[in-house]
Amino acid sequence: MNTERIDRVVVRFAGDSGDGMQLVGDRFTGQAAAFGNDLATFPNFPAEIRAPQGTVHGVSSFQVHFASSDILTPGDAPDVLVAMNPAALRANAADVSVGGVVIVDPDEFTKRNIAKAGYVSDPLSDGSLAHLTVHQVTMGALTLGAVSELGLGRKEALRCRNLFALGLLSWMYGRPTEVVEDYLRKKFAKKPLVAQANILAFRAGWNFGETTEMFAVSYEVPAAALPEGTYRHVSGNAALALGIIAAGWVSGMKVVLGTYPITPASDILHELAKHKNFPVLTIQAEDEISAVGAALGASFGGALGVTTTSGPGLALKSETIGLAVMAELPLLVVDVQRGGPSTGLPTKTEQADLLQAMFGRHGESPVAVVAPSTPADCFDAALEAVRIAVTYRTPVLLLSDGALANGAEPWRLPVIDQLPDIRPDFSTEPNAADGSGTHWPYVRDQETLARAWAIPGTPGLEHRIGGLEKAADTGAISYDPANHEFMVRLRQQKIAGIDVADLDVHDPSPATTRTLILGWGSTYGPIQDACRRLAARGVPVAHAHLRHLNPFPANLDDVLARYERVIVPEMNLGQLALLLRGRGATHLVSHTQVTGQPFKAGDLEAAFLAYMEGVAA
Amino acid sequence: MTTLDEPLQVEGEQQPLSGLAMVPRGPQGQKPADYRSDQEVRWCPGCGDYIILNTVQAMLPALGLKKENLVFVSGIGCSSRFPYYLDTYGMHSIHGRAPAIATGLAVARPDLSVWVITGDGDALSIGGNHLIHALRRNVNITILLFNNRVYGLTKGQYSPTSNQGMVTKSSPLGAPDAPFNPVSLALGAEASFVARALDSDREGLAEVLSRAAEHRGAALVEIYQNCPIFNNGAFDVLKEPGSERRLIKLAAGSPLGLGEPDDQGRHSHLVVRDGGTLRVVARDEADPAQVLIHDPADPDPTTAFALSRLSAQDLSYVVTGVFRAVSRPAYDDDVRRQGEIAAEASPPDLEDLIFAGDVWSVPTHRGASA
Ligand SMILES: Cc1ncc(C[n+]2csc(CCOP(=O)(O)OP(=O)(O)O)c2C)c(N)n1
Ligand code: SF4
Ligand SMILES: [Mg+2]
Numbered sequence: 001m002n003t004e005r006i007d008r009v010v011v012r013f014a015g016d017s018g019d020g021m022q023l024v025g026d027r028f029t030g031q032a033a034a035f036g037n038d039l040a041t042f043p044n045f046p047a048e049i050r051a052p053q054g055t056v057h058g059v060s061s062f063q064v065h066f067a068s069s070d071i072l073t074p075g076d077a078p079d080v081l082v083a084m085n086p087a088a089l090r091a092n093a094a095d096v097s098v099g100g101v102v103i104v105d106p107d108e109f110t111k112r113n114i115a116k117a118g119y120v121s122d123p124l125s126d127g128s129l130a131h132l133t134v135h136q137v138t139m140g141a142l143t144l145g146a147v148s149e150l151g152l153g154r155k156e157a158l159r160c161r162n163l164f165a166l167g168l169l170s171w172m173y174g175r176p177t178e179v180v181e182d183y184l185r186k187k188f189a190k191k192p193l194v195a196q197a198n199i200l201a202f203r204a205g206w207n208f209g210e211t212t213e214m215f216a217v218s219y220e221v222p223a224a225a226l227p228e229g230t231y232r233h234v235s236g237n238a239a240l241a242l243g244i245i246a247a248g249w250v251s252g253m254k255v256v257l258g259t260y261p262i263t264p265a266s267d268i269l270h271e272l273a274k275h276k277n278f279p280v281l282t283i284q285a286e287d288e289i290s291a292v293g294a295a296l297g298a299s300f301g302g303a304l305g306v307t308t309t310s311g312p313g314l315a316l317k318s319e320t321i322g323l324a325v326m327a328e329l330p331l332l333v334v335d336v337q338r339g340g341p342s343t344g345l346p347t348k349t350e351q352a353d354l355l356q357a358m359f360g361r362h363g364e365s366p367v368a369v370v371a372p373s374t375p376a377d378c379f380d381a382a383l384e385a386v387r388i389a390v391t392y393r394t395p396v397l398l399l400s401d402g403a404l405a406n407g408a409e410p411w412r413l414p415v416i417d418q419l420p421d422i423r424p425d426f427s428t429e430p431n432a433a434d435g436s437g438t439h440w441p442y443v444r445d446q447e448t449l450a451r452a453w454a455i456p457g458t459p460g461l462e463h464r465i466g467g468l469e470k471a472a473d474t475g476a477i478s479y480d481p482a483n484h485e486f487m488v489r490l491r492q493q494k495i496a497g498i499d500v501a502d503l504d505v506h507d508p509s510p511a512t513t514r515t516l517i518l519g520w521g522s523t524y525g526p527i528q529d530a531c532r533r534l535a536a537r538g539v540p541v542a543h544a545h546l547r548h549l550n551p552f553p554a555n556l557d558d559v560l561a562r563y564e565r566v567i568v569p570e571m572n573l574g575q576l577a578l579l580l581r582g583r584g585a586t587h588l589v590s591h592t593q594v595t596g597q598p599f600k601a602g603d604l605e606a607a608f609l610a611y612m613e614g615v616a617a
Numbered sequence: 618m619t620t621l622d623e624p625l626q627v628e629g630e631q632q633p634l635s636g637l638a639m640v641p642r643g644p645q646g647q648k649p650a651d652y653r654s655d656q657e658v659r660w661c662p663g664c665g666d667y668i669i670l671n672t673v674q675a676m677l678p679a680l681g682l683k684k685e686n687l688v689f690v691s692g693i694g695c696s697s698r699f700p701y702y703l704d705t706y707g708m709h710s711i712h713g714r715a716p717a718i719a720t721g722l723a724v725a726r727p728d729l730s731v732w733v734i735t736g737d738g739d740a741l742s743i744g745g746n747h748l749i750h751a752l753r754r755n756v757n758i759t760i761l762l763f764n765n766r767v768y769g770l771t772k773g774q775y776s777p778t779s780n781q782g783m784v785t786k787s788s789p790l791g792a793p794d795a796p797f798n799p800v801s802l803a804l805g806a807e808a809s810f811v812a813r814a815l816d817s818d819r820e821g822l823a824e825v826l827s828r829a830a831e832h833r834g835a836a837l838v839e840i841y842q843n844c845p846i847f848n849n850g851a852f853d854v855l856k857e858p859g860s861e862r863r864l865i866k867l868a869a870g871s872p873l874g875l876g877e878p879d880d881q882g883r884h885s886h887l888v889v890r891d892g893g894t895l896r897v898v899a900r901d902e903a904d905p906a907q908v909l910i911h912d913p914a915d916p917d918p919t920t921a922f923a924l925s926r927l928s929a930q931d932l933s934y935v936v937t938g939v940f941r942a943v944s945r946p947a948y949d950d951d952v953r954r955q956g957e958i959a960a961e962a963s964p965p966d967l968e969d970l971i972f973a974g975d976v977w978s979v980p981t982h983r984g985a986s987a
Contacts, residue, residue: 030975179975225979232976242971249967256725258717275970277959281724281952285717286750293710293717293747294724297690300708303725323711413976416968456706456722456729459685464654464701466709467693476656477701 002217003174008067009221010075011169013162014092015084016053017046017060020162025062027166027183029408031175032066033233036223039066040375040525041408042074042598047263047346054116059091068222072525072532074407076600080172082165084108084139086117093123098131103168105161106136135214139164139205146204147197156194160201167205174220177206227412234411236375236404237264240334241271243382244306245278246414247332250383251390251422253304254279258294260287260313263346264405265336268308288313292320292333299329300465302426302455304386308334311353312343314360314397321395322361323467325491328442328451330389330396330424332382333367337401339596348596349402351521352572357397358550358579364488366495368396369549373524375404376411381547387422388498393450399549401571403522403598427454427461433473439463442475449494451475496551503553507542508535515612516563520546520576522598523569529601530608541608549576552583560585567591567611569604633944636757636833639727640686647678654704660695665816665842666763670702673761676823677703680730680830687730690719692744694736694770696763696842713744716751719758724949730830733760738768741777741797748837749806754948755834761826762799762837765844766851773847780930785847800925800940803837804918810836811921812939813928816843817856821866821937828939834947841935854932862886865897865927867938872908873924874900875934888927895923897934913942 011028015021022043032039042063051058065075077097083089085108096102106124114122123129124136143164147157163184170177181199188195209215234242248255257280259269273282281298285291288309295305307317314335324331337353339345357369368388372381378400385396431452432438439461443452454461463475471478472486506528507513519527524545531543544559546552560566560580568577569591577590589611593599652674660666677687687705691697693712700707710718715733723731733751740748740762751758767785768774774787778799782791803811810832814822822840829836841852855864865875865888874884875897886897889907915921921941928936 034975034977036977036979228979230972230976230978232972232974245970246967249965254725256721258721275965276956277963278965278967278970279956281956283721283724283952285720286746289714290717290720290747290750293714294721297708297718297721297723298725299721300718301688301722301726301729303721305721319711320714327708413971416971456688456726457683457686459683462685462704462706464656464707464709466691466700466707467711468709 003220004217005220005222007069007221008065008071009080009173009219010063010065010078011080011082012061012063012078012092012095013082013165014059014061014088015162016087017048017050017058018053019060019084020159021060021062021084024162024166025064027180028064028169028175029233030179030183031170032064033231033410034176034179037066037068037221038071038224038226038410039064039233039408040071040074041065042403043406045347054085054087054113056087056091056118059088061088061092066221068224070224070226072529073598073601076602080169082169084161084165086113086119086123089123090117090119093129093132096132100132102129102132102134103137103165104134105139107138107140137168137208137214142204142208143201146200150193150197150200152193152197157197160198163198163201164205164208167202167207168209169205170202171206171209172215172218174218177202226410229412231410231412233408234376234379235267235406235408236372236378236400237267237336237406238271239376239378239411240372240382240400241268243379244268244272244332244386245275245280246379246419247383247386247422248279248304250419251304251386251424253302253390253424254281255306256295256298256303257282257306257308258285258291258298259283259308260285260291262310262313264338264402265308265310265313265334267405268334268336288316289320292317292331296320296324296327296329296331299324299331300327300456302424304330304332304390306332306334308336310336310338311340311356314353314356318361321367322363322365324395325361325365325367326467326470327465328393329453330386330393332385332389332396332398334398334400336405337399339594345596347402349522349598350571350594350596351399351401351523352575352594353399354549354572354575355578357399364492366492367550368392368394368495368498369399370396371399371521371547371549372404373521373545373547375407375409378404379411379414383420383422384547387420390422390424391450392448392494392498393453394495399521401522424453426458427452428458430460440474441465442470443473449490449497498551500548500551500553502555503544503546503559505542505544505559506531508540510542513540513542514564515608516542516544516559516566517608518544518546518560518566518568518576519570520549523571526599526601526604527569530604533601533605534608539609539612541612546576549579557583563587565589565611567608569593569599571599634833635831636759636836637680637682637730637831638833640730641683641728642681643683645681647681647684649674649678651684652677652703652705654702656701658702659698661846663843663845664695665765665844666696666699668816668819669761669763669822669840669842670699672819672822673826674703675819676826679827682730686728687732688722689732689734690715690722691734692736692739694739694768695844696736696769697734697739699734713739713742714747715739716744716747716758716760720751720754720756720949723756723758724952727949727953731758733758735760735762736769737762737764737766737776737778737799741799741802749802752803752806752808752835752837755807755809755945757833757835757947757949759829759832759836760838762839763842764799764839765842765848767844767848769844769847796930798925798928798930799837799839800928801922804922804925804941808837808941809834809943809945810939811941812837813839813841813937815841815852815855815937818937825939828942832942833950834945852932855935863932863935865934865936867911867913867924867936867940869911869913869939871911873911893923895927897927913939915941916943
């Protein structure tokens with residue numbers, strides 16, 4: 001048998017939501033990480049926990065892209081699809097690249113299952129898969145055989161089918177096996193029989209690849225030459241949670257998370273709740289209003305108030321965020337965006353909350369807005385958001401999304417001593433300009449415009465704040481027209497003056513490039529991938545990606561002015577484009593997609609090219 | 618039973634820990650004036666809120682705390698202006714949300730005495746959800762619910778405690794809503810401390826307030842408050858001659874009675890058990906075995922609930938004092954303790970946390986073998 005060396009491969013596992021596809025996808029990812037590949041993943045699950053078995057609605061999938069070079073996305077089209085049943089095949093076959101491999105279990109293709117999946121004829125025999133290489137592997141029967149010695153019930157034994165599939169793929173790509181077996185032993189430590197069955201199924205899958213002649217070749221995807229460092233594989237939600245803990249650590253503030261469960265943000269709560277040995281307190285509140293209220297109350301007390309949610313929850317938090325704007329207290333509000341409006345597409349991704357984050361409050365109510373661009377970047381973005389919140393005494397909206405939240409990639413671990421210092425500098429001495437020896441809570445730092453922040457327990461600085469308009473300096477209630485005008489403009493100026501890094505531009509040939517792609521958030525990977533592909537075709541385009549959406553980087557207008565044409569891809573109907581047009585940009589092309597799925601690099605490549613050729617401009 | 622099931626105890630003490638146990642003690646000889654802020658008080662003349670403010674300013678010195686460790690958090694309403702007039706830390710927040718904000722503050726800061734000031738609209742309409750959950754969780758906060766049975770600040774619409782049929786600008790043909798009984802609601806929400814007082818009864822109010830502050834866990838005090846502008850005289854029958862026939866003042870360990878006391882100080886009427894409910898009967902008709910002896914520490918809230926039902930919306934009987942004061946773990950103590958136990962078991966180290974799990978180093982790559 002031959003082993004062929006390839007640079008990259010995209011594998012997708014698909015099955016019923018009860019088939020354990022997320023688990024094997026996750027393990028396959030762990031194997032790639034352990035092997036030293038670069039990787040990116042894309043889990044995709046149905047909104048229902050257990051939709052009717054065997055139907056397309058119940059299909060859950062997990063895509064892993066791993067490579068020997070640096071990659072940016074989970075991949076546009078799987079090279080290999082493992083489909084555990086007809087529904088999984090039907091939901092995914094169209095995505096597989098031409099000439100790709102499909103592995104199915106023919107025993108699953110009963111008349112009943114075929115009909116349930118919505119096929120009118122058997123796809124294995126009607127020629128509809130002729131453009132693909134289909135391997136029929138009786139995964140169920142082989143699994144039953146492999147575990148028969150353990151005397152498990154049929155149903156229980158069949159549950160190990162997913163590990164058989166993983167074993168087979170592990171053989172195909174020369175993946176390390178001990179990490180999987182170790183994991184199974186640990187996970188099922190209390191059920192040794194189940195652990196044993198899974199391990200047997202996993203080995204059976206491997207052996208099947210090794211011994212049958214079905215597969216002419218196996219492949220090797222060598223380790224990637226990533227930048228030097230220590231790595232771990234991390235999802236966006238986990239990185240965000242760790243970033244929040246790190247922010248608490250470096251600020252010296254206790255983290256108080258007030259939150260209410262909502263997909264796809266709940267895993268941030270789950271992760272933080274695991275680390276209560278840190279100064280991290282989690283409050284699962286009765287609703288999102290209470291959640292953000294608790295976070296703000298904690299901030300008032302000098303803690304780092306954090307609240308995490310998705311679009312519907314952000315809507316409920318608006319009024320309290322407005323209070324935080326008025327009270328000028330730090331508050332981190334994380335919105336893991338999903339498809340909307342309303343309940344929308346709870347498990348899918350979108351970037352359509354940008355304008356809600358910017359403007360979704362009554363009155364002139366500016367807040368800082370920050371967006372991470374990759375799963376691992378969620379860590380840095382959390383620290384950056386907290387830096388702004390604490391330094392400027394302001395709520396900060398952090399816009400993640402479903403693709404970042406559940407996607408994963410290798411994370412080059414930070415050097416702890418190099419994390420930013422974001423200590424809060426609480427007031428301890430009276431500051432009243434009238435010499436009264438009292439505390440005026442709205443006296444400001446001249447540079448940052450941040451107000452003096454005295455926390456309860458500080459003797460002599462007792463004061464009251466709240467949602468009513470504040471007199472400049474003293475913070476007393478003021479209905480004075482001139483004061484209101486002054487304060488509204490001041491709050492705006494404070495946010496506009498936040499010190500943020502300049503926008504970096506990747507431009508392969510600055511002298512000649514005429515087109516800039518400007519993105520924000522999770523579209524970084526597909527945009528950058530598309531730009532690389534274009535460069536490889538001899539069509540250089542520049543790419544800049546915004547981390548700061550409010551305020552924008554100071555050099556943004558200069559960057560935009562350098563290019564003839566700026567294409568703005570977004571997973572919404574052009575919200576960033578609207579903001580840029582509001583600043584006077586006229587040479588924009590808004591390229592939008594709202595399928596609930598991330599952009600595919602190939603689609604972007606084609607679209608950019610078309611715009612540049614003027615076809616669609 | 619986990620360690621979290623036990624009420625917090627200071628070593629050697631038999632009593633459950635006071636609600637103020639972790640709040641630093643302040644200087645001796647504090648005066649009400651120490652708690653007066655420089656803000657001019659701006660309620661309407663004759664508003665019941667003035668008496669409540671004076672009573673609070675008069676009772677706070679006796680708590681003997683550092684005033685910088687007191688925080689008053691309010692919602693929105695006339696009553697919610699209260700924190701501005703106290704020289705402590707304070708937050709005038711948004712409508713209905715003070716219990717949520719106070720929860721976060723209490724969780725973050727065990728060294729603070731956290732008070733919530735709220736109105737009948739603020740607490741029971743827009744903020745109803747937060748109120749019941751703060752009580753259920755038993756957060757260590759003291760909630761003062763100013764019940765004037767009307768929306769004062771928005772100029773007189775009926776509220777969730779207004780009499781059915783009350784004519785207001787928003788109910789010219791009479792309010793169609795059935796009212797809440799706040800004490801019943803609180804008991805139903807598993808409150809560990811529930812009391813009621815009258816604005817005009819300074820002594821009774823001060824007594825109930827200091828007990829509420831000392832209670833570890835959520836304490837709800839409903840205060841009947843007169844709004845002379847939009848619901849004037851709503852509680853006058855409790856202040857006029859003859860009110861003894863309506864008012865039942867709770868005192869732990871004594872038979873519950875009402876009515877003009879005789880020369881031996883005995884009430885003309887007594888509260889007796891009658892099946893599952895309570896009834897008021899003339900002393901000479903009362904079966905001594907059935908006369909209710911008040912026990913606020915009764916772990917079963919049934920009798921406290923029956924007492925709350927004795928208080929009618931029409932004020933024919935009104936029960937005041939402490940209905941229920943039981944010890945159960947406070948939410949914020951439990952949340953913090955989980956952290957302390959976890960930190961003892963595994964001292965926090967950021968580097969360990971970040972470098973946990975399956976990490977690998979580049980260029981040294983590992984695991985290439987199958
Ligand atoms: C979100 C929101 N909705 C409505 C209001 C208007 N509002 C302010 S106070 C109030 C009712 C206050 O009634 P209550 O809590 O009984 O307080 P009182 O004025 O009687 O002391 C209302 C409806 C508001 N401020 N915010
Ligand atoms: S409207 Fe009523 S409650 Fe409000 S201040 Fe005036 S009297 Fe007091
Ligand atoms: Mg009221």
